[in-house]
Every structure is written in C-alpha cells, then in structure tokens.
Amino acid sequence: MSKGSHSKEEATSDNAKIYVKEIKAAFKDEKHKFNEFLKAMKDFKKKRISVARMLTRVKKLFEGHRELLLKFNTYLPEEFEITPPSEKPLVDIEYARKYLDKVKTxxxxxxxxxxxxxxxxxxYRHKEKSSEEIAQMIFxxxxxxxxxxxxxxxFLP
Structure with missing residues (x-):
C-alpha cells in the first residue's frame, strides 16, 4: 500500500495495534488526549463526523508529535494524507513583546x-491570508x- 513518493507501512491489524500503543505511550501523562483520539476514531467509524473533522481533531491532538501524525497517513486514503508541518523556528517571546511595544509606542x-x-x-494568526499577503499588508x-x-x-515562515 505504497502511495505518493514516500513509502507507507502496510495498514494491518497488528500494525494498527502497535500504532495505538505508541499513541498511548506518547500521551501517558495526558490520558485525556489519548481518550480524545479514541473518541475521534469512534465518532468517525460510526459516521458521526466527517473525515475532515476527524483529521482536524487528530492534527490538534498530535501537535508536537510529528512522527505520530505522519504515521497516521498509513490509515488514510491518499487524498487525505497529512503533509508534514513546516519546521519554523520559534520566535522568542521577549522579542515579540519588545516588537509589539515598539509598534505601539x-x-x-x-x-x-x-x-x-x-x-x-x-x-495572520487565523491564517486568513497567506504569508505573502500579510507581508504586503505590513509593507x-x-x-x-x-x-x-x-x-x-x-515572525513569518
């Protein structure tokens, strides 16, 4: 079951069980997140939520867990595959505060x-405009x- 330019693990029942154990281990200190993941899967299976809604929930739950998120692709049709989030450096919070104070002053x-x-x-925060559009507005x-x-x-990627 290889799709796209990257190879996928075979989506077997055993692989799914191993993957769920990985998720449980990753969230051992945040059991509510693991339970939310299970709920999202159950809601999807029972057709209470769409694929898009399920993916939104999973992406939010897996923030900061890039590998878990990418492994989830094994169980998705190609058109719903999750692309890796861009790795942008974090902006120093003190720099951000000083910048905002500078603009305000x-x-x-x-x-x-x-x-x-x-x-x-x-x-920008709500991603209503592209980075290029935001830059143009700032200029x-x-x-x-x-x-x-x-x-x-x-601040821009």
Whole structure:
C-alpha cells in the first residue's frame, strides 16, 4: 500500500495495534488526549463526523508529535494524507513583546495605524491570508518604517 513518493507501512491489524500503543505511550501523562483520539476514531467509524473533522481533531491532538501524525497517513486514503508541518523556528517571546511595544509606542499618536496592525496580526494568526499577503499588508502599513517591517518578517515562515 505504497502511495505518493514516500513509502507507507502496510495498514494491518497488528500494525494498527502497535500504532495505538505508541499513541498511548506518547500521551501517558495526558490520558485525556489519548481518550480524545479514541473518541475521534469512534465518532468517525460510526459516521458521526466527517473525515475532515476527524483529521482536524487528530492534527490538534498530535501537535508536537510529528512522527505520530505522519504515521497516521498509513490509515488514510491518499487524498487525505497529512503533509508534514513546516519546521519554523520559534520566535522568542521577549522579542515579540519588545516588537509589539515598539509598534505601539511609535504609533501612539496614530491609533488607526496600530489598530490596522492588530487587525493584520489577527488575520495572520487565523491564517486568513497567506504569508505573502500579510507581508504586503505590513509593507503598505509601515511604508518607510524599515525597522518595523524587518522586525515583523522575523515572525513569518
């Protein structure tokens, strides 16, 4: 059962049992997550949720467990395969705070610019726009404020 450019393990009953044991071991300190996984599988099997909804739940539960997430592909039709999440470095929280304070201070006399910036951040967080669209909006908003533009680019993948 090899699909796409990567090889898949055969989806046998024994492999499924081993995989479930791996999931249980990974969440030994977070039993509720393991139970949520089982519930998602049961809901899907009983057709209470769609494939898309089941995948959304599994992806959320498996955040930070890349290998478990990718192994889940063994049990999915090719059109639903999960692609590996991009490995982007984490942004330093202190840097983020300083950057936000810098923007707020710079535009304290122009609250419309700051509110527009916040709106762009919300769109970015909710993935309503692509990284390229967000970058373009930041370029337009901050125009000649190159330090702010460069500072924001640290957040984009």
């Amino acid at each position: 710079r535009f304290q006399d122009d609250p419309d610019v700051y509110q527009s910036f916040v709106a762009i951040l919300i769109m 337009s908003l901050f125009e000649d404020q190159y330090d702010l533009v460069d500072g924001f680019m640290e």
